[in-house]
Amino acid sequence: MYSNMMKFTFIWSFIFALTIQTICSFEYKHHSNEELNQSLQDVHHKCPSITRLYELSEKSVNGWPLTVIEISTNPGEHELLKPEFKYVANMHGNEVLGRELLLRLADYLCNEYRNNNVDIQNLVNNTRIHLLPSLNPDGWELATANLDQNHGSDWLLGRSNLNGIDINRDFPDLDLIAFRHGDKDDFINTLIYHKMQPETRAIVVWLLSNPFVLSANLHGGALVANYPFDETPDGSMNTYTPSADDTTFLHLARTYATNHRRMSHSGTACDQDEDFGKQGGITNGAAWYSVAGGMQDFNYLATNTFEITLELGCDKYPPESQLSKEWEDNKKALLEFINQAHIGAKGLVRDENGMPIDNAIIRVQNITDGVNQIINHDISTTKNGEYWRLLTPGLYEIMAAKSGYLPEVKTVSIEPRNTTATQAKNVHFVLRNLFE
Structure with a gap:
């Protein structure tokens, strides 16, 4: 009788442990658009008290929802003086690592909060976190469908949206207005009359509807943390163009680069002419190459949001076998960067x-x-x-x-x-x- 009871207890303990492991496990793979939304649903079902799913105001050209997962102690509500933070990934559809990192980050925050990780609980209790894993699901589908013949770090298929527009060149160009000391009416007129793609408009509405404090957008093709300004004032291709908050942006970029396992190390360059590790893994955007109509500068000039751009590696579409390692390389940096919403x-x-x-x-x-x-x-x-x-x-x-x-x-x-x-x-x- 005693032996049978022990056997029964052991079996149920094994089943319970296996169930928990299944619930808490995360599959490192390239999630399709359907799987991406299901993964976010899975996190929400595990942690309904601290998560909420919502969609941006417009869908992609092909009709995919631009789904955000919010992680906070009071999902759906802004809490007085609690800073709002966001990560945006996959705006270039063929740059896919950030997409998978944000899915893993959502899962990690949920699991660690439930596991009473004090640091994660402090982070979630004091910050309202928004994660948008894919701003360009149409481009992702195009890049993935043609992966075999286009694999490499320099191919472009899927970079733009389905209308062939690079989303990171599609935002109202407020830099030139700022450089010539334009007034508020100039900014407003540019916003009103600038024609945008649906994905771009969705981001603009999102930005203007939420009091975001800090943000990063996740890219691929290099290994560096890039900070404003992204555009030069004189039309030159690469001239250091500091913002008024250059000191703060230097700190923010260094925070990510130094907490990443490799970004600040010399010798990790994708191109020998661009060994950003020699300068600590950071660069001023315009000093690298000038970009007009980018999301990073729009955040800073149109709203109260400070945003940097994270280039996460040489391979824009890394193999699935590398995703676990990439998570470990980026985990500390992703978390510590969110904490910077509390400086000042x-x-x-x-x-x-x-x-x-x-x-x-x-x-x-x-x-x-x-x-x-x-x-x-x-x-x-x-x-x-x-x-x-x-x-x-x-x-x-x-x-x-x-x-x-x-x-x-x-x-x-x-x-x-x-x-x-x-x-x-x-x-x-x-x-x-x-x-x-």
Whole structure:
């Protein structure tokens, strides 16, 4: 009797363990568009309390949904002062590694949250994370169907969308307006009159509808973290073109490159003329080659979002046998980059009655060691009066201002982050109405 009971218990323990292993396992493969959406559904079913699936406002040319998985403690809701982060992959359909990494990342965050991984729980509890594994599912299908005869690091079939348009050249070119110091009306007119592909319009609507703080888009064909600006002001092919937040973007790019297992190492170049490892695995986009109408610069110039571009490897379509290794090479970098949504300062701008002030301007001056340099890139508050200002360690004067109110300036010391749970410094403002 005792022996039979032990045998029965062992069998059920084995079945239970096998079931858990099956549920938690992730298959390293190139997921078709159907399998991609099913994989996201599987993650949602495992972790319904911290995930939500939604589609962007438009589908691909061929009708595929552009599906996003959100990972947060309150899916579907923006939480006050919780920064919003996004990863976008596969905008070039033949550059597929990022697509698989984001599917694996969603699965990993779900599993580790359930397994009480403290670092992952802190990350998810304090950040609203959005993952878009494929912006160009049509291009992916074309690239995959012709893989045998086109395999290699330099082929182009499937790069563009089904209309033959490169999505990463299709965004309104706000760089030229910024370079000539255009005003807000110039930006708005460019947005209104620029004709875009459905995938591009979907991203623009997504960006303008959510208060994203930090982002990266995942590509392939090189091994480097690329930061703004992507376009040169004089039409030259490759001239270093810094943004006003060059110091912060250098930090963001280095964060990914140094946490990647190989990106910052010399000797890992795809082309001997482009050994980015010699410069720490990072590059200014325009110093590499000028790109007009790119998504990275549009994020920075049209919204409050800081975005960099991640080139994840020489082979745009790596074999399935390499996907597990690629995940291990990128895992730490993917996670630590999300944590950078918590650098700098954040806060609320309200009036004397405690009501939020939307579209207030947040302007920053760096006064570290007597520098006294205005960072010529203002950001604006949300409808809830929130702001997030990514900054590297130093001493700053931060001003909140809006027409009709008396501006307020505060001196703020930004300290280095010392743990993964460290939040941005809270700096709140109360503006007095000039007409009351």
